[in-house]
Amino acid sequence: MSQKAKLREYHAAVWDEPVVMEMGGPGRRGLVFREPEKEVSDIVGTAKGLVPRSMYRTDLPNLPELSEQEVQRHYLHLSQETLGMMGISLFGTCTMKYNPRLNEIIASRPEVSETHPLQHQDTLQGTLELIHNFDLILRELSGMDNFAFQAGGGAHAAYTHCCITRAYHKSRGQLEQRNEVITSIQAHPCNPATAAAAGFHVITLPLEEDGYPSVDALRAAVSDRTAALLINNPDDMGIYNPHIADWVEIVHEAGGLCFYDHANFNGVMGKIRARELGFDACMYMLHKTFGAPKGGGGPAVGAYGCTAELAPFLPSPVVTKELSGYGLDYSRPNSVGHIREFWGNVPQVIKAYSWARAMGAVGIERAAEISVIANNYMESRLLKIRGVTKSHPTINGPRMEMTRYSLERLTEETGVTVNDVSNRMVDFGIDAPWLAHHPWLVPEPITPEAGESYSKEDLDYWIDVLAEVVREAYETPEIVKKAPHRQAIPQINGDALDEPEKWAMTWRAYCRKHRNENG
Amino acid sequence: MSGAERDTHPYMPNSAGHAQEEMLKAIGVKDIEALFKQIPPHHRLKSSLQLPDQLSSELELRKHLLSVLSRNSNCEQNLNFLGAGCWQHHVPAICDEIVGRTEFLTNVWGTPSSDHGRNQALFEFCSQLGELLKLDMVGLPVYSYGCAIGHAVRMASRITGRNQVLVPAMIDPERLSVIKNYCEPIDMASHIEVLYIAYDASSGTLDIDDLRSKLSDRVAAVYLEVPNYVGVIESRASDIAQMARACGTETIVGCDPISLGLLSSPVDYGADIVVGPVQPLGIHMNCGGGVSGFIASRDTERYVRQYNTLNISIAETNRSRQYGFGLSCAGQTSYGLREEGRDWTGNSTYLWAIAAAVYMSLAGPLGFREVGELISQQSNYARHRLCEIEGVSSAFDGHIFKEFVLNFDQAGRSVADINSQLRARNVFGGLDLSSYFPELGQSALYCVTELHNKEDIDSLATHLSEVLAS
Numbered sequence: 005m006s007q008k009a010k011l012r013e014y015h016a017a018v019w020d021e022p023v024v025m026e027m028g029g030p031g032r033r034g035l036v037f038r039e040p041e042k043e044v045s046d047i048v049g050t051a052k053g054l055v056p057r058s059m060y061r062t063d064l065p066n067l068p069e070l071s072e073q074e075v076q077r078h079y080l081h082l083s084q085e086t087l088g089m090m091g092i093s094l095f096g097t098c099t100m101k102y103n104p105r106l107n108e109i110i111a112s113r114p115e116v117s118e119t120h121p122l123q124h125q126d127t128l129q130g131t132l133e134l135i136h137n138f139d140l141i142l143r144e145l146s147g148m149d150n151f152a153f154q155a156g157g158g159a160h161a162a163y164t165h166c167c168i169t170r171a172y173h174k175s176r177g178q179l180e181q182r183n184e185v186i187t188s189i190q191a192h193p194c195n196p197a198t199a200a201a202a203g204f205h206v207i208t209l210p211l212e213e214d215g216y217p218s219v220d221a222l223r224a225a226v227s228d229r230t231a232a233l234l235i236n237n238p239d240d241m242g243i244y245n246p247h248i249a250d251w252v253e254i255v256h257e258a259g260g261l262c263f264y265d266h267a268n269f270n271g272v273m274g275k276i277r278a279r280e281l282g283f284d285a286c287m288y289m290l291h292k293t294f295g296a297p298k299g300g301g302g303p304a305v306g307a308y309g310c311t312a313e314l315a316p317f318l319p320s321p322v323v324t325k326e327l328s329g330y331g332l333d334y335s336r337p338n339s340v341g342h343i344r345e346f347w348g349n350v351p352q353v354i355k356a357y358s359w360a361r362a363m364g365a366v367g368i369e370r371a372a373e374i375s376v377i378a379n380n381y382m383e384s385r386l387l388k389i390r391g392v393t394k395s396h397p398t399i400n401g402p403r404m405e406m407t408r409y410s411l412e413r414l415t416e417e418t419g420v421t422v423n424d425v426s427n428r429m430v431d432f433g434i435d436a437p438w439l440a441h442h443p444w445l446v447p448e449p450i451t452p453e454a455g456e457s458y459s460k461e462d463l464d465y466w467i468d469v470l471a472e473v474v475r476e477a478y479e480t481p482e483i484v485k486k487a488p489h490r491q492a493i494p495q496i497n498g499d500a501l502d503e504p505e506k507w508a509m510t511w512r513a514y515c516r517k518h519r520n521e522n523g
Numbered sequence: 524m525s526g527a528e529r530d531t532h533p534y535m536p537n538s539a540g541h542a543q544e545e546m547l548k549a550i551g552v553k554d555i556e557a558l559f560k561q562i563p564p565h566h567r568l569k570s571s572l573q574l575p576d577q578l579s580s581e582l583e584l585r586k587h588l589l590s591v592l593s594r595n596s597n598c599e600q601n602l603n604f605l606g607a608g609c610w611q612h613h614v615p616a617i618c619d620e621i622v623g624r625t626e627f628l629t630n631v632w633g634t635p636s637s638d639h640g641r642n643q644a645l646f647e648f649c650s651q652l653g654e655l656l657k658l659d660m661v662g663l664p665v666y667s668y669g670c671a672i673g674h675a676v677r678m679a680s681r682i683t684g685r686n687q688v689l690v691p692a693m694i695d696p697e698r699l700s701v702i703k704n705y706c707e708p709i710d711m712a713s714h715i716e717v718l719y720i721a722y723d724a725s726s727g728t729l730d731i732d733d734l735r736s737k738l739s740d741r742v743a744a745v746y747l748e749v750p751n752y753v754g755v756i757e758s759r760a761s762d763i764a765q766m767a768r769a770c771g772t773e774t775i776v777g778c779d780p781i782s783l784g785l786l787s788s789p790v791d792y793g794a795d796i797v798v799g800p801v802q803p804l805g806i807h808m809n810c811g812g813g814v815s816g817f818i819a820s821r822d823t824e825r826y827v828r829q830y831n832t833l834n835i836s837i838a839e840t841n842r843s844r845q846y847g848f849g850l851s852c853a854g855q856t857s858y859g860l861r862e863e864g865r866d867w868t869g870n871s872t873y874l875w876a877i878a879a880a881v882y883m884s885l886a887g888p889l890g891f892r893e894v895g896e897l898i899s900q901q902s903n904y905a906r907h908r909l910c911e912i913e914g915v916s917s918a919f920d921g922h923i924f925k926e927f928v929l930n931f932d933q934a935g936r937s938v939a940d941i942n943s944q945l946r947a948r949n950v951f952g953g954l955d956l957s958s959y960f961p962e963l964g965q966s967a968l969y970c971v972t973e974l975h976n977k978e979d980i981d982s983l984a985t986h987l988s989e990v991l992a993s
Contacts, residue, residue, distance in 0.1 A: 016637070020845070021640075021643065023643070023646070023647065023650070023837070023846060024647045024650075024651070024880070024884050025647070025650055025651070025654075028887075032887070033887065033889060033890065034615075034884060034885035034886065034887060034890070035615055035882075035885040035886045035887070035890040036889075036890065036893065037890065037893040037894050037897050037973055038897070039897070040896075040897055040900040040901055040904070040977070041976065041977040043977060044900055044901060044904040044977050045900060047904055047907055047908075048900050048903040048904050048907060050896075050900075051785055051895065051896035051897075051899040051900050054899045054900065054903050054922060054923075055756060055785060055786060055899065055922060055924075056756055056758035056922050058758065058760075058761055058787075058792065059749065059756055059757075059758065059760065059786050059787050059792070059922075060785070060786070060787065061783065061784065061785055061786055061787045061788070061791075064784070064888035064889070064891075064892060065654050065655045065783060065784060065888050065891055066654045066888070067651055067654050067655070067883055067884075067886070067887045067888050067891065068651075068884055068887060069887045069888065069889075070884055070885070070887065072617065072885065075617055075881060075884045075885050076617045076620065076621075078884070079617070079621040079644060079877075079880075079881050079884075080621070080624070081640070082640035082641070082643050082644045083621065083624040083626040083627050083640055083641075084626065084640065085639045085640030085643070086626040086627060086630055086633075086637075086638050086639070086640040086641045087626075087630075087633055087637040087638060088626050088627075088629060088630025088631065088633060088637075088638060088641070089625070089626075089629040089630055089631075090625070090626055093630075093631065095631045095632075098631050100631065101534070102534050103628065103629050104534065104581075106581055106584065106585055108623060108628070110585070110588050110589070110592070111809075112619065112623070113592070114597045114598075114599045114600075115589075115592040115593070115595045115597055116592065116595075116809065116810065117807035117808070117809050118597040118598045118599045118611070118807060118808065119595060119597050119598065119808065119809075119810040120598055120603060120605045120609055120611065120808050120810065120811075120951070121609055121808070121810050121811030122605050122607060122609070122954055123596075123598075123605065123951060124942070124943075124946060124951075126946075127595060127596040127597075127601075127946070127951075128595055128596075128810070129594040129595065130591045130592040130593060130594035130595040131592070131595055131810060133591050133594065134588075134591055134592070137575070141574055141575070144572060144573055144574055145572070156666035156667070156670075156870070156871065156872065157666070157869045157870030157871065158869060158870060159857075159867050159868070159869025159870065160666060160869065160870075162867075163867065167704050170707075170708055170710075170711070174708060174710060179708065179710040179711075180710045183711070183712070193857045193858055193861045193864070193867075194857060194867050194868075194869050196857075196861045196862035197857030197861055197862055197864055197866070197867035197868070198867045199862065200862035200863075201677075201705075201866045201867050202707065202711075203707040203708075203711030203712065203713045203714065204711075206861075206862040208861070208862075238561075243561070244561040244562050246561065246562070246563050246566075248566070249565075249566060272562070274568065274572045275559065275562065275567060275568065276562060276566050276567060276568065277568060277569070280566075280568070280569050281566060289870075291870065295534075297628045297629045298629060298630065298631050298870070299622075299627070299628060299629075299872075299873060299874030299875075300627060300630045300631070300632065300638070300641050300645075300873045300874060300877075301631075301632065301663070301833070301870055301871055301872075301873035301874075302666075302870040302871040302872045302873055302874065302875075303812060303815075303871075303872045303874060303875065304870035304871075340704060341700035341701075341703065341704065342669065342697050342700035342701045342704070343701060343704055344666050344667045344669065344670055344701060344814070345608050345609070345667050345668065345669050345695070345697040345698060345701065345811065345814055346608070346609060346697065346810075346811025346812075346814060347810075347811055348811070348812065349809070349812035350809060350810035350811060350812040351809050351810070351812045352812065353812075354588075358584060358588055360574070361575060361577070361578045361584060361587065362533075362534065362577070362578055362579055362581075362584050363532070363534070363577065363579075364574055364575070364576060364577025364578070364579070365571075365572040365573065365574040365577070366530070366577060367532050367534075367535070367577055367579065368572070368574070369572065370530075370532070370535065370538055371534075371535060373543075373555045373558075374535060374537045374538065374543065376555075376558050376559065377537075377543055377546050377547060377550070377555060377558060378537065378546065380546075380550045380552075380558055381546035381547075381549055381550055383550075384549050384550050384551070385549070401560065401561065402550070402552070402557070402558040402559075402560065402561065403561075404561065426634060427634055427636065430633065430634060430636065430637040435630075435631070435633050435637065436632075436633040436634045436637055436638075441858065442858065442859055442861075456534070456535045456537065456538075457534060457535065457536075458536070458537075459536035459537060459542070460536075460537060460542045460545065460546060462536075486841075488634070488636045488637065491634075491636040491637055491639065492636065492637075492639040492640060493635075493636050493639050493840050493842070493845060493846075493847050494636065494840050494841045494842055495635075495636060495840065495841055495847075496635045496636070496838045496839065496840050496841075496847030496848070496849050497838055497839045497840060497841065497847075498838065498849055500836065500838050500839070501836050501838055501849050501850065501851045501852075502851060502852060502854065504823075504824050504827070507827075507834075507836040507851045507852070508659075508822075508836055508837050509646075509649050509653075509659070509660050509661060509662070509822070509827075509834050509835065509836055509851060510646075510649050510650040510652075510653035510654075510658075510659055510660070510661055510822075511646075511647075511650035511653070511654075511837075512650065512653050512654065512657075512658075512659045513653075513659035513660065513822050514837050516659065
């Protein structure tokens with residue numbers, strides 16, 4: 005295959021790093037603290053004497069003892085054993101994009117990192133101004149009237165909406181009656197899960213042949229028990245529901261609220277506004293769409309925006325702008341209160357603001373276009389690869405910013421699964437691709453999302469790697485099944501992970517279960 | 524330079540040259556618009572997008588951000604005594620270096636092989652916290668201390684099949700608000716009723732008689748904190764846990780991990796589930812964006828099967844004597860079961876778990892002992908020293924760690940007024956409690972950590988004396 009010559013001979017760093025609990029030696033120190041001044045101990049006595057006897061710890065914690073540099077090298081090695089975005093990461097639904105380094109430098113300055121959320125607002129005017137101005141940017145993008153940033157991720161924003169839904173219906177004396185939330189099987193699991201955790205019954209609509217649930221199914225599901233609709237659009241298959249405005253009308257007529265899970269905003273930025281489609285609330289993920297980093301799972305932000313009608317219920321405090329300056333409003337009697345302490349992951353909000361300013365309106369619109377072009381370009385090449393089909397193959401026409409593919413045929417013909425393919429792709433310096441949430445509606449799913457940050461050569465490389473792995477699957481499947489071969493470690497043996505007598509979430513548990521030690 | 528060249532954006536390689544045209548050609552469409560035909564025309568923007576000017580030049584953007592942020596005043600420029608759930612501790616330089624590494628900062632979630640290093644770092648967070656807590660089961664962190672309590676209460680409710688929880692009346696109002704959201708309004712069928720345990724007005728510890736009167740076979744869990752919101756160390760925690768056990772009630776303890784070189788692990792006084800903040804372990808306050816919470820317990824199915832967290836287990840690889848790390852019990856989360864899963868699971872605060880792992884490796888057993896002792900002695904010294912000032916008294920006489928409440932009623936001055944004058948002297952005074960806990964009068968919650976020294980405390984005393992005398 006001509007493309008093979010282009011593929012990199014990538015190999016991950018292999019440090020064979022011990023677990024930190026096994027490292028170091030007795031008495032070594034990585035961090036020392038001074039003794040209190042003599043006058044201090046003279047007055048208060050020993051620390052032991054300042055603790056109720058029953059609460060004093062008599063033993064030292066069994067932590068490793070390491071010098072400063074040993075700790076540094078250990079964790080640097082671990083960072084080097086993390087491929088993540090060091091190669092090409094087209095992890096679908098997560099909108100992988102460049103996280104500008106400037107923003108990390110700004111956020112690590114004491115103006116941000118050494119501020120306390122309960123400082124007097126006069127001392128936080130800079131931060132409050134940035135947050136307020138970012139709120140204005142999101143209002144312009146969504147058409148909503150107010151944003152709050154307390155939610156620590158997209159799922160947490162869905163939960164915020166469920167809390168606000170409770171408060172809204174309670175304020176109308178209808179909460180006991182309106183105890184159902186409607187979503188679709190293609191919506192992220194956090195939508196039904198947060199609704200259930202907030203106390204609602206969940207109705208999940210199945211997909212029909214167009215790739216989304218039918219208007220009739222929605223009509224049959226709504227009633228005077230409907231509290232809210234939680235829905236994403238476009239979905240993870242890249243299909244935009246053209247009836248979404250009708251959906252909102254149907255739910256509104258039934259008396260429910262409509263929440264737009266805008267996890268998949270990247271392809272429609274500057275193209276549609278949630279409010280103009282009739283939605284009452286929406287959510288943006290600042291760690292995805294707005295250029296803030298993911299941190300391997302947070303700290304993240306689900307920016308939650310809503311209409312003026314719902315704004316009184318927003319978590320407290322909200323940032324305000326008055327003639328006298330920016331403020332934090334805590335006295336909001338209808339607020340749901342706190343869904344998390346303080347007012348959000350402030351550094352991430354600042355990074356997202358910075359990203360939005362760097363992009364501007366023209367850049368944001370351009371990014372949406374590039375991500376849609378790039379996805380459809382990938383599709384034009386990927387569908388030519390043997391064994392690759394796309395979800396709902398009968399639906400012709402372009403998809404939005406991502407497409408869900410299926411490797412079912414490859415699996416049938418070679419026995420190589422999509423998990424095997426994923427394990428092999430990383431050998432070429434490609435971050436593991438996103439497959440799909442459970443349940444897998446599309447067999448052997450794989451969901452790349454190109455975004456705007458990767459060059460055409462990067463996208464071609466990703467496609468070439470998949471083509472090569474598919475070739476291997478047909479010609480030498482064992483190479484793929486036994487992959488990876490060029491990572492920090494080979495495949496793990498997952499047998500123990502779900503067995504209570506074998507799993508070990510800590511070193512103590514491991515020593516007890518696997519080394520017969522008492523920990 | 525042409526306009527097209529200026530349109531090229533540093534974040535977007537395909538904004539340059541002919542990449543877009545080449546891709547459109549390969550797709551077989553004439554223009555970009557053709558790719559958006561899924562969206563009905565009447566769904567498109569009703570008015571064009573109006574945003575502030577683009578700042579694609581890094582140096583202009585940097586200037587702008589710094590100019591706005593220069594309007595902040597921070598806790599390095601001022602002498603800070605605010606805590607209350609977000610505490611100013613020393614952050615070792617290596618913590619910042621490691622969490623600033625682009626590999627850890629930007630990754631999403633690869634395979635156990637390709638993101639092996641991140642998984643190992645997360646396992647080491649759980650393992651080291653497990654040693655501080657003497658517990659075998661530690662989940663990956665959740666959003667915050669309050670969220671950890673909320674999940675733990677719901678765990679206890681599922682475990683016991685009961686629907687009441689007892690929480691201290693003296694609790695952080697923000698944490699309480701979070702808990703109440705987790706417990707759901709009374710209108711919901713799955714509502715968990717929150718009952719409050721009164722506190723002893725002189726010591727600040729729990730009122731045992733009040734607790735006894737509220738314990739019953741309807742109570743899923745008793746929740747207590749060591750130290751509590753106002754810094755008081757509960758002295759009868761063991762009795763409380765025994766009383767709870769006698770009722771078939773779970774004991775959930777919230778503790779500050781930076782105290783655990785000095786204070787007992789909650790499991791030693793009877794805790795079933797332990798929760799707490801992660802932020803004290805090597806994470807900057809970040810204006811509240813540094814918060815993160817942990818949940819831990821014994822490693823039995825009774826508990827582990829109820830976790831909503833992602834969990835990382837050590838595992839073997841196909842090569843002998845080599846460790847790998849993979850997700851454990853993921854099937855019980857919302858990723859596996861949607862609305863049937865345990866609460867919900869999503870993006871959390873995993874980068875902070877890595878910061879905390881680094882912190883615990885650096886501190887080691889002796890570092891935790893030293894920092895615990897230093898904070899204890901300095902906060903006690905501060906309470907003693909400040910209460911020498913006329914008009915200032917300690918609201919509680921119980922044992923304290925890190926935080927304490929000063930009362931200014933005798934001075935006849937409001938906390939708001941005092942703090943305003945302190946601020947003019949570059950001192951951030953303690954948090955005003957007068958509206959949260961009116962029964963405490965004009966009181967403020969002061970926080971003293973290892974960052975302060977005697978000079979700082981004496982300086983606060985001088986300022987406070989002068990302010991009160993003015």
